[in-house]
């Protein structure tokens with residue numbers, strides 16, 4: 214079994230007795246572009262917080278042969294787990310290349326970072342190509358468009374040697390062109406890595422997901438291909454409410470096939 218395989222078993226997160234993630238079982242294989250969808254408050258962000266070590270959890274989250282539950286955030290990052298946040302966290306007053314260099318340095322250690330270098334590390338050059346920002350290497354991050362900032366943040370995860378990448382609503386606020394570009398970027402990344410995308414944008418999900426997990430009230434409600442989850446009456450009910458199962462309404466929210 215490839216070690217780059219994420220397997221959650223009974224993953225549970227409680228906040229003062231409120232169960233936000235409730236005994237979730239989920240497996241994601243390398244090469245998969247898994248979308249995690251569900252209504253507001255379903256527990257999507259909390260789930261990826263738990264896998265990244267940002268909130269305490271019970272159950273297991275197996276990755277790279279280890280259980281991530283109970284491990285410190287930096288230890289989890291060193292096992293190749295990276296994530297982005299809903300709001301991009303780039304250094305606006307630094308250039309694209311500098312942002313990536315610093316992120317790569319976080320991995321390399323301060324000693325290497327302190328050494329003066331005349332050229333950019335290979336990993337930074339490669340990341341700029343992957344995220345399509347090579348031409349903007351010397352542009353200040355603060356001058357980038359919203360979409361470009363998100364791509365830079367993805368690049369900052371890539372240079373840290375992440376092999377499991379979890380993205381929290383990467384296309385929120387993007388233009389249609391930026392969404393398409395992001396989808397193609399995620400497909401390129403998912404060819405080599407394991408990718409989990411938390412998303413509300415159903416058009417984006419339909420265009421780029423290879424598989425989908427639907428969360429509702431902390432639990433896995435459905436899992437499968439886009440067509441399978443769209444056709445699932447339980448998924449339609451969660452998105453539409455009971456008694457609104459007209460085909461036209463279901464299609465308007467979930468797309469054709471619903």
Ligand SMILES: Nc1ncnc2c1ncn2[C@@H]1O[C@H](COP(=O)(O)OP(=O)(O)OP(=O)(O)O)[C@@H](O)[C@H]1O
Nearest residue numbers: 228231233251252253254255256257258259260413
């Ligand atoms: N730190 C916290 N303390 C208490 N409750 C929390 C905390 N973080 C999240 N919750 C609650 O857990 C539930 C799940 O929240 P979460 O943000 O994971 O949902 P989500 O599916 O990502 O929603 P959205 O799509 O709106 O971002 C919500 O009811 C939320 O209020």
